[in-house]
Amino acid sequence: MASSHSDTLGLLRERIARMNTDPGHSMTQRLSTGVAEIDARLGGGLEKGTVHEFFGAGSDRQLSAKPARFVAAILARTTGAVIWIGEEHLDLCVAGVEQAGLNPGRLICVTATQASFIELCEAVLREPGVGAVVADIRMAPDLVTTRRLQRAAHERGATGFLLYRSVFLADGPSQCLSATRWKIGPSTTFSLRDNPVGGAYAAEERWSIELLSHHHGGSAGWVIDPARYETHPFSVLPGAGMHNARQEASRRSWWRSALRA
Secondary structure (H helix, E strand, O other): OHHHHHHHHHHHHHHHHHHOOOOOOOOOOEEOOOOHHHHHHOOOOEEOOOEEEEEEOHHHOOOOHHHHHHHHHHHOOOOOEEEEEEEOOOOOOHHHHHHOOOOHHHEEEEEEOOOOHHHHHHHHHOOOOEEEEEEEEOOOOOHHHHHHHHHHHHHHOOEEEEEEOOOHHHOOOOOOOOOEEEEEEEEEEEEEEEOOOOOOEEEEEEEEEEEEEEOOOOOEEEEEOHHHOOOOOOEEOOOOOOOOHHHHHHHHHHHHHHHHO
């Protein structure tokens, strides 16, 4: 297993070197989501050099197509190699990634066994030239494992995106080591568009994006129209749950102490 792991890292290093990409050292420490309201809620966007968790909802719970597209759209605004790692196998639509704006030429797809998956993700996060690592995980890791990934991300400034293909996080504990935790799925509302052929209206699905956890505090929700993802200012979902100040202060203190442990 160790030999196979070493061989995989060696091949990745060769590919990254040939790509001649550099994640750069931008003054900004945030990654824009492309949605003004979400960026504002996060203080400018997702924190770089840390780990963020995503999982699907509703009909997209197992496929994770919407979370994957959302992540790809975020990464389209970055530089450096993007390593997309699948556990056991990788179910990724390259056409969908390209549609989200991410250049497939920056993308390196890798698969790993369940036994070596986390170790590989951790090692790749530390590799020079890597801008981001997307980990397509079948089961959510425990807190100790998440801490390892956080430390690896902090070490070189790469950003980790954990995509879960399970319902674990929907009912999981509110405490987590990730910088943010998201649930993305279909919304119950639809947008109406002009039909240029028949002149009638056509209904199109919107997405529900929920920020369930943020280590700086609070939660929120938005409804977005993916067809207008690049430019449309999206509306905030009414009644999105928000933790009270005392709960958030306690959780922020727990997050910092757990990461240092």
